Amino acid sequence: xxxxxxxxxxxxxxxxxxxxxxxxxxxxxxxxxxxxxxxxxxxxxxxxxxxxxxxxxxxxxxxxxxxxxxxxxxxxxxxxxxxxxxxxxxxx
Amino acid sequence: xxxxxxxxxxxxxxxxxxxxxxxxxxxxxxxxxxxxxxxxxxxxxxxxxxxxxxxxxxxxxxxxxxxxxxxxxxxxxxxxxxxxxxxxxxxxxxxxxxxxxxxxxxxxxxxxxxxxxxxxxxxxxxxxxxxxxxxxxxxxxxxxxxxxxxxxxxxxxxxxxxxxxxxxxxxxxxxxxxxxxxxxxxxxxxxxxxxxxxxxxxxxxxxxxxxxxxxxxxxxxxxxxxxxxxxxxxxxxxxxxxxxxxxxxxxxxxxxxxxxxxxxxxxxxxxxxxxxxxxxxxxxxxxxxxxxxxxxxxxxxxxxxxxxxxxxxxxxxxxxxxxxxxxxxxxxxxxxxxxxxxxxxxxxxxxxxxxxxxxxxxxxxxxxxxxxxxxxxxxxxxxxxxxxxxxx
Numbered sequence: 001x002x003x004x005x006x007x008x009x010x011x012x013x014x015x016x017x018x019x020x021x022x023x024x025x026x027x028x029x030x031x032x033x034x035x036x037x038x039x040x041x042x043x044x045x046x047x048x049x050x051x052x053x054x055x056x057x058x059x060x061x062x063x064x065x066x067x068x069x070x071x072x073x074x075x076x077x078x079x080x081x082x083x084x085x086x087x088x089x090x091x092x
Numbered sequence: 093x094x095x096x097x098x099x100x101x102x103x104x105x106x107x108x109x110x111x112x113x114x115x116x117x118x119x120x121x122x123x124x125x126x127x128x129x130x131x132x133x134x135x136x137x138x139x140x141x142x143x144x145x146x147x148x149x150x151x152x153x154x155x156x157x158x159x160x161x162x163x164x165x166x167x168x169x170x171x172x173x174x175x176x177x178x179x180x181x182x183x184x185x186x187x188x189x190x191x192x193x194x195x196x197x198x199x200x201x202x203x204x205x206x207x208x209x210x211x212x213x214x215x216x217x218x219x220x221x222x223x224x225x226x227x228x229x230x231x232x233x234x235x236x237x238x239x240x241x242x243x244x245x246x247x248x249x250x251x252x253x254x255x256x257x258x259x260x261x262x263x264x265x266x267x268x269x270x271x272x273x274x275x276x277x278x279x280x281x282x283x284x285x286x287x288x289x290x291x292x293x294x295x296x297x298x299x300x301x302x303x304x305x306x307x308x309x310x311x312x313x314x315x316x317x318x319x320x321x322x323x324x325x326x327x328x329x330x331x332x333x334x335x336x337x338x339x340x341x342x343x344x345x346x347x348x349x350x351x352x353x354x355x356x357x358x359x360x361x362x363x364x365x366x367x368x369x370x371x372x373x374x375x376x377x378x379x380x381x382x383x384x385x386x387x388x389x390x391x392x393x394x395x396x397x398x399x400x401x402x403x404x405x406x407x408x409x410x411x412x413x414x415x416x417x418x419x420x421x422x423x424x425x426x427x428x429x430x431x432x433x434x435x436x437x438x439x440x441x442x443x444x445x446x447x448x449x450x451x452x453x454x455x456x457x458x459x460x461x462x463x464x465x466x467x468x469x470x471x472x473x474x475x476x477x478x479x480x481x482x483x484x
């Protein structure tokens with residue numbers, strides 16, 4: 001499902017027009033991005049949390065050639081579902 | 093951790109101020125967003141949100157495992173999980189700070205450092221007469237470990253970098269900026285460019301092209317000598333008959349189109365039309381089953397041929413069946429396809445477009461004098477030109 005489908009779905013449930021919803025969605029995304037940049041996690045109620053995890057630098061070894069490669073540290077955006085998500089997903 | 097998290101409420105407020113809407117609207121929107129995202133996930137397994145990323149509902153298949161303490165086989169049940177893949181731009185945004193600013197030791201290039209270290213180690217090991225392969229595995233801890241290699245350790249100890257590798261460490265895999273392919277857009281651009289190129293080439297070369305085509309057409313008749321078959325030529329296998337017909341048709345229409353396009357003088361067109369027919373005559377096709385002879389032999393009236401447009405004597409009457417053409421009938425009765433315009437001429441009252449005669453039309457076949465059966469006949473040429481013009 002693409003963004004525009006989601007927009008039309010949201011527009012239907014919230015009773016707003018699509019243009020409005022599109023604007024709101026893009027604004028939400030902008031806010032989320034900015035806060036992530038500032039190092040904040042984002043709570044999405046009923047869904048989970050978007051947060052940044054630090055991945056330490058490490059050296060990996062190619063199992064066949066024995067080659068060593070250095071992987072620098074980096075941040076990763078991860079999504080952590082809420083606790084009861086697992087149960088809810090079991091139902092489907 | 094609490095202040096390091098943007099809560100749902102905070103998000104709602106920020107959204108209300110940013111988008112210039114009331115908090116209620118923002119609330120409605122976010123609630124709808126939450127529920128619909130979930131619904132959409134359940135429905136489509138995947139929801140893409142532009143400017144953020146993609147949420148995916150993934151099924152994890154059940155797998156077998158072994159109970160560590162008892163050793164018995166157990167099955168871990170399958171389950172669903174929600175995965176999130178950030179959009180390329182967002183990912184970059186998030187990863188950047190770590191790669192640059194936030195890293196404290198970023199001032200010194202870690203790879204260079206490691207490389208230098210590795211060389212040092214190799215040198216030391218060479219002094220010791222040891223092969224680098226016998227060196228124990230690298231340790232993550234920077235503290236010196238005396239039991240590993242007694243002599244060199246102290247020198248190495250102060251270095252802060254943890255990974256001490258015997259072989260030079262390969263450069264870190266460069267962060268390849270993932271190219272984003274806008275498939276539709278790229279294809280469109282390609283097509284447009286191609287079109288322009290083709291058109292340009294076409295206009296540039298059209299004079300050479302037209303002369304080339306003319307040369308090609310004029311060059312052909314030598315090999316395509318007309319073999320005037322006797323009447324009622326044996327039926328050919330119908331498979332290549334179809335094929336030949338089709339190719340012939342294409343050839344004709346393409347040529348006509350090309351000629352029309354280049355605006356070749358009319359004289360040329362006529363000349364070319366001649367060749368068409370000669371070539372056509374070479375293709376021997378007959379399908380007697382299709383053409384049904386209906387009536388035959390009407391009583392001859394007058395022997396003399398009068399005005400060129402009048403036909404007094406009829407050889408036969410043919411009924412147009414599916415797939416039959418005037419050219420075949422002409423070949424059948426006159427021995428050459430080229431004389432089909434006479435058929436058209438004799439049946440003007442029934443034929444509007446000689447290439448699209450309604451099935452079932454009865455075509456009278458006039459008897460032609462030897463003078464008429466001559467391609468150089470002026471009336472015939474005029475007739476043919478007219479008949480061809482009607483086919484368009």
